Amino acid sequence: MGARKRLAAAARKEARKTQYFAKLRNVPSSPRKMRYVVDLVRGMEVNRALGTLRFSKKAASADVEKVLRSAIANWEQKNDRKAEDGELFITKIFVDEGVTLKRMRPAPQGRGYRIRKRSNHVTIFVDTKN
Numbered sequence: 001m002g003a004r005k006r007l008a009a010a011a012r013k014e015a016r017k018t019q020y021f022a023k024l025r026n027v028p029s030s031p032r033k034m035r036y037v038v039d040l041v042r043g044m045e046v047n048r049a050l051g052t053l054r055f056s057k058k059a060a061s062a063d064v065e066k067v068l069r070s071a072i073a074n075w076e077q078k079n080d081r082k083a084e085d086g087e088l089f090i091t092k093i094f095v096d097e098g099v100t101l102k103r104m105r106p107a108p109q110g111r112g113y114r115i116r117k118r119s120n121h122v123t124i125f126v127d128t129k130n
Contacts, residue, residue, distance in 0.1 A: 020078060021125045022071035026098050027063050031120040034060045034095045038122065046072055046088040046126060064122060071124045092125040 001009075027034065037060040041049040046068065053065040068090070076083055098119035104112040 017078075019125060020071060020075040020127055021092075021123060022067050022074055023124075024063060024067040024070075024122045026119050027060075027122060028117070028119050029060055029063075030118040031095050031097045033058070034064070034120050034122060037061045037064050038093050038095055041068075041090060042093050044090055045086055046083070046090065047085055049090060064124075067122050067124050068126075071126045075126050087128055088126050089129055090124060091127045092123075094123055096121045096123070 037053070037056065037058050040056065040061075041052055041064065044052065049068060050065060053061040053068065072083055072088060075088060098121050100119070101117040103115040103117060105115050107113045
């Protein structure tokens with residue numbers, strides 16, 4: 001690896017130390033369904049977001065709640081203290097498309113219909129408001 005790439009990698013690694021995030025990869029639901037839940041909590045204060053996710057009827061909200069709790073725990077670990085009410089906010093949250101499993105379903109007249117079983121990756125960044 002060249003010197004320029006090594007310096008860029010070191011700079012990225014240093015920047016990661018001040019960011020507080022969590023990822024949940026390969027969630028077996030479509031990204032479209034997950035984005036609907038993610039849009040509900042984008043930019044919210046974390047305790048309010050947890051309440052919104054807890055009482056949401058969407059099945060994907062349980063996965064987003066799990067990642068949000070992990071991101072809060074990561075913030076608390078890096079700062080060596082507990083998060084207080086109204087302190088932490090969701091700064092960035094996004095859903096990326098994961099792998100798609102391709103399956104075949106028998107169809108009439110000897111045909112086969114393709115089924116795409118989609119998955120997604122959820123990433124949440126939390127931080128304090130400045």
